Amino acid sequence: MAIAKKAVVWGLFAAGGTLTSFVFPALIALFLLIATGNVPEGLQFDQIRTFAVSWLGKACLFIVLFLSVWHAAHRLRVVAHDFGIRKDALVANAVYTIAAIGSVLAAFYLLMIG
Amino acid sequence: MSTQTRQMELEVMRYDPEKDDAPWFQTYSVPCMEDWVILDAINYVKDNLDTTLAYRWSCHMMVCGSCGMMVNGEPSLTCKTFIRELPDKVRIEPLENFPIERDLVVVLDDVMQKLHQVQPYIIRKDDPPAEDKEYIQSRGALAKFKQLTMCINCMCCYAACPQYALNKDFIGPAALALAHRYNRDNRDQGKSDRLDILADHDGVWDCSFVGACSEVCPKHVDPAAAIQQMKVDGAVEFWKQKMGIPGDKS
Amino acid sequence: MSRNPYVRPISTTTWYMRHGRYKVYVLRELTSFLVMFYSFLTIYGLSALTGSAERWDAFLASQQSTAMVVFHGVALLYFLFFQTFPWFKLAPKAMPVQIGEKKLPDSYIIIGHYVAWLAVSVFILWLAGAF
Ligand code: SF4
Ligand code: SF4
Ligand code: FES
Numbered sequence A: 001m002a003i004a005k006k007a008v009v010w011g012l013f014a015a016g017g018t019l020t021s022f023v024f025p026a027l028i029a030l031f032l033l034i035a036t037g038n039v040p041e042g043l044q045f046d047q048i049r050t051f052a053v054s055w056l057g058k059a060c061l062f063i064v065l066f067l068s069v070w071h072a073a074h075r076l077r078v079v080a081h082d083f084g085i086r087k088d089a090l091v092a093n094a095v096y097t098i099a100a101i102g103s104v105l106a107a108f109y110l111l112m113i114g
Numbered sequence B: 001m002s003t004q005t006r007q008m009e010l011e012v013m014r015y016d017p018e019k020d021d022a023p024w025f026q027t028y029s030v031p032c033m034e035d036w037v038i039l040d041a042i043n044y045v046k047d048n049l050d051t052t053l054a055y056r057w058s059c060h061m062m063v064c065g066s067c068g069m070m071v072n073g074e075p076s077l078t079c080k081t082f083i084r085e086l087p088d089k090v091r092i093e094p095l096e097n098f099p100i101e102r103d104l105v106v107v108l109d110d111v112m113q114k115l116h117q118v119q120p121y122i123i124r125k126d127d128p129p130a131e132d133k134e135y136i137q138s139r140g141a142l143a144k145f146k147q148l149t150m151c152i153n154c155m156c157c158y159a160a161c162p163q164y165a166l167n168k169d170f171i172g173p174a175a176l177a178l179a180h181r182y183n184r185d186n187r188d189q190g191k192s193d194r195l196d197i198l199a200d201h202d203g204v205w206d207c208s209f210v211g212a213c214s215e216v217c218p219k220h221v222d223p224a225a226a227i228q229q230m231k232v233d234g235a236v237e238f239w240k241q242k243m244g245i246p247g248d249k250s
Numbered sequence C: 001m002s003r004n005p006y007v008r009p010i011s012t013t014t015w016y017m018r019h020g021r022y023k024v025y026v027l028r029e030l031t032s033f034l035v036m037f038y039s040f041l042t043i044y045g046l047s048a049l050t051g052s053a054e055r056w057d058a059f060l061a062s063q064q065s066t067a068m069v070v071f072h073g074v075a076l077l078y079f080l081f082f083q084t085f086p087w088f089k090l091a092p093k094a095m096p097v098q099i100g101e102k103k104l105p106d107s108y109i110i111i112g113h114y115v116a117w118l119a120v121s122v123f124i125l126w127l128a129g130a131f
Helices: A002-036 A045-053 A055-082 A088-112 B038-049 B109-117 B139-143 B146-150 B156-160 B162-166 B173-183 B191-198 B212-216 B223-242 C020-029 C031-049 C053-062 C066-094 C106-127
Strands: B005-014 B024-033 B068-071 B074-077 B089-093 B100-102
Touching: A002 A055, A002 B223, A002 C031, A002 C066, A002 C106, A045 A055, A045 C031, A045 C053, A055 A088, A055 B162, A055 C020, A055 C031, A088 C031, B005 B038, B024 B038, B038 B089, B068 B156, B074 B156, B074 B212, B109 B173, B146 B173, B156 B173, B156 B212, B173 B191, B173 B212, B173 B223, B191 B223, B212 B223, B212 C020, B223 C066, C020 C031, C020 C066, C031 C053, C031 C066, C066 C106
Parallel strands: B005 B089
Antiparallel strands: B005 B024, B068 B074, B068 B089
């Protein structure tokens, strides 16, 4: 059903947009710190691992990554349309597949960190 | 009233469906009073320079919604667009995204049909009230949609909307805002009747929240906000149904 | 009198060049590439975390370069101005709050978002031990 599908992906898009707006500036700032070589304390192996091993840490990381990739996927679909690519069904399949792969990988690695 | 005039160049798009293959520009030099709006300048052309110019207007007071045109590329209500805010050279074109009937007159059949399509009237599922009864509406309930009732169907928002430009099946800002106006009216019970058209392919989901419609709306209707609220409603409604929570009965 | 309406052509690939507000919109939509990039970069980081301390340190080392400093810096500014701030600005439109007969002013909701954002950012950076 077209209505249901659109409602679901839009819901993910909106939730992900809110989440990325709040979280991504800090995330990018952390990558910036890493790039300068000033790796913050909490990102040293033992500490970040402790965080990622805990179920709360896993849940936080997964929710952020899951909503982010779905948010981005939906927006990329719109971008394709805005740049004149009219094969919407194909584009939708492609971007949502990428989002699904991202979600599965995130879940997989998080579970692997035991 | 000031008697000072300013000479302005009006570049007006002309199109004669019987003679022209494509539109072209004609320039008129108009002595404008500083307190004029663009519509006054166009009326001056019609009265003094060129009687063949075709355009629509009626009220000259932002009520009838018929004088919308592109002024320097911006969809504008020409009776609200003051010349003192404009440079000496102004380009006037018919509203974008609509076929040109003649000169500054556009074909509005498509949006008329869309306005009709969203069932913009109160739908009741129960018995009509007895003659001596009326539907009660509190001020708080009215406040939920009052802003949306300000629309004068000038269609400036359609001229600004890139998604309508790219896809003429998109229902578009004013009609969706109008649908939302009735969905939010506590006397109405037709939300589910409108859902099929609104939540379908060319309904709310086609809007990518460019926000252009709200920026140009001369009546501050904010159709973009209305459409986002409908998306939120649609998404919430979907999950409610999924989880077996009875939705809005209206 | 015969009707012969003229339809003005529109480019489906370059339409946004016509107006400043369309360009801003397209720049906003392009933040989706950044979101994808950082999501997958983080996922890649997680894959390194499944291994030994050496593997994690190698990942951190691989991220160190002047080019990446510049990239992250630009990305941070771009993201703030084309995603975070616009999103907050539009939030009260999608989710207006009405208390009784009065709509809560948009500015309250927007300021609330900024305050929450600062709190969240400080919390994350504190959690990561950035200060
Ligand atoms: S929503 Fe605004 S711009 Fe659109 S038709 Fe109504 S008054 Fe005109
Ligand atoms: S917000 Fe939606 S309806 Fe309004 S101009 Fe943008 S795409 Fe069109
Ligand atoms: S002439 Fe009626 S709205 Fe401008």
